[in-house]
Amino acid sequence: MxxxxxxxxxxxxxxxxxxxxxxxxIWKTKKVKEISLRMFCILTFGIAMWIVxxxxxxxxxxxxxxxxxxILNLIMxxxxxxxxxx
Numbered sequence: 001m002x003x004x005x006x007x008x009x010x011x012x013x014x015x016x017x018x019x020x021x022x023x024x025x026i027w028k029t030k031k032v033k034e035i036s037l038r039m040f041c042i043l044t045f046g047i048a049m050w051i052v053x054x055x056x057x058x059x060x061x062x063x064x065x066x067x068x069x070x071i072l073n074l075i076m077x078x079x080x081x082x083x084x085x086x
Contacts, residue, residue: 005061012065019072023079032083040080044073 026032047070054062 008061016065016069023075026079030083032080035080037080040076
């Protein structure tokens with residue numbers, strides 16, 4: 001692994017981990033009134049496209065970090081849909 005891959009992994013980790021505090025907050029408060037479902041759906045779709053791009057380029061940092069982000073954003077979408085009903 002070269003320094004460029006390390007920079008990519010670090011950048012991706014920062015972006016990926018930034019979603020976790022929001023997920024925890026929603027899980028604890030069960031409040032999603034101020035969160036846009038449309039924005040998270042578009043973001044999740046964009047992340048899926050980054051995964052495809054990473055696969056086509058055979059770029060592990062892009063594939064790895066965006067795959068984790070994709071899962072975390074799917075959790076956000078689920079929480080928004082689930083807690084919006086309450």
